[in-house]
Amino acid sequence: MKRLYDVPAPAKVNLFLHIVGRRPDGYHELQSVFMLIDWCDHLHFERLDSGAIERVDSTPGALPEDDLCVRAARALRQATGCTQGVRITLDKRLPAQAGLGGGSSDAASTLLALNRLWNLNLRREALAHIGLALGADVPFFIGGRHAWVEGIGERLTPIALPRGHLVLVKPPGGASTPQIFADPALKRDSKTATIQGFAANGNLESLMAFGHNDLEPVARALCPEVGECLHWLADQGLSGRMTGSGTAVFAPCGANPVLGPAPASWQVRVCGNMDAHPLLDWCDG
Numbered sequence: 001m002k003r004l005y006d007v008p009a010p011a012k013v014n015l016f017l018h019i020v021g022r023r024p025d026g027y028h029e030l031q032s033v034f035m036l037i038d039w040c041d042h043l044h045f046e047r048l049d050s051g052a053i054e055r056v057d058s059t060p061g062a063l064p065e066d067d068l069c070v071r072a073a074r075a076l077r078q079a080t081g082c083t084q085g086v087r088i089t090l091d092k093r094l095p096a097q098a099g100l101g102g103g104s105s106d107a108a109s110t111l112l113a114l115n116r117l118w119n120l121n122l123r124r125e126a127l128a129h130i131g132l133a134l135g136a137d138v139p140f141f142i143g144g145r146h147a148w149v150e151g152i153g154e155r156l157t158p159i160a161l162p163r164g165h166l167v168l169v170k171p172p173g174g175a176s177t178p179q180i181f182a183d184p185a186l187k188r189d190s191k192t193a194t195i196q197g198f199a200a201n202g203n204l205e206s207l208m209a210f211g212h213n214d215l216e217p218v219a220r221a222l223c224p225e226v227g228e229c230l231h232w233l234a235d236q237g238l239s240g241r242m243t244g245s246g247t248a249v250f251a252p253c254g255a256n257p258v259l260g261p262a263p264a265s266w267q268v269r270v271c272g273n274m275d276a277h278p279l280l281d282w283c284d285g
């Protein structure tokens with residue numbers, strides 16, 4: 001029986017993100033299209049017979065309670081009564097506080113991998129339910145396909161998207177997701193968008209004409225670098241948008257874009273979107 005797995009945890013961008021309501025518990029209801037991209041963290045899992053859950057490379061000073069991979073492993077054990085252990089190694093490549101979903105994707109890949117490593121055979125819906133308690137974006141990564149997303153992130157409709165490339169730009173400053181969502185300047189959208197209105201034909205550039213990101217004005221006010229990155233993309237002739245709660249911004253582009261110099265402190269990266277999550281077939285349902 002297998003004792004080791006190496007798995008990727010891909011990032012996402014939000015092609016648009018509309019805030020359409022607020023629940024009594026403070027979470028915001030949204031409409032968005034989440035797209036999987038081929039920039040990934042990498043995770044390594046080794047089954048431990050001792051029953052311990054270990055993270056060998058935790059950020060110095062970070063508590064295991066705050067580590068999303070450890071929390072995912074514990075949540076899975078709690079939900080199933082499983083007593084097996086694991087040593088988790090995370091090769092962190094995705095920037096934090098970027099709106100790329102890195103932490104949520106790490107948690108989702110942990111749930112998918114441990115479901116196999118521990119022979120739990122939970123179905124996709126059960127894993128997504130456990131994942132939602134860890135973060136609103138986790139069910140999307142468990143779902144494994146580009147998606148039209150509603151609710152706080154748990155209502156998913158798979159959607160076909162054209163293949164394409166994008167330039168991603170991440171300034172050094174980060175944005176705290178709770179702070180962005182709690183900002184009094186955050187505006188809601190009064191109009192409801194429909195999946196039919198978001199016709200997923202044409203290319204990624206033409207799909208950007210649909211909608212906007214309601215979190216972008218708030219993030220720009222809190223972190224002016226977001227606006228500077230968007231201006232830089234415009235100078236390259238590209239139409240950009242912030243992803244999630246930022247601070248990364250992106251713009252669809254050709255396969256080999258010619259880009260001018262950017263400040264050395266920014267991360268600039270050309271990515272492609274994926275057909276589907278590499279672990280799509282790792283659970284049933």
Ligand code: C5P
Nearest residue numbers: 026027028029135136137152177178181
């Ligand atoms: O679920 P997640 O940990 O990603 O969310 C972080 C914070 O962002 C939440 O505690 C909440 O304040 C805010 N949030 C929200 N509505 C969402 C997602 C996140 O208000 N749909």
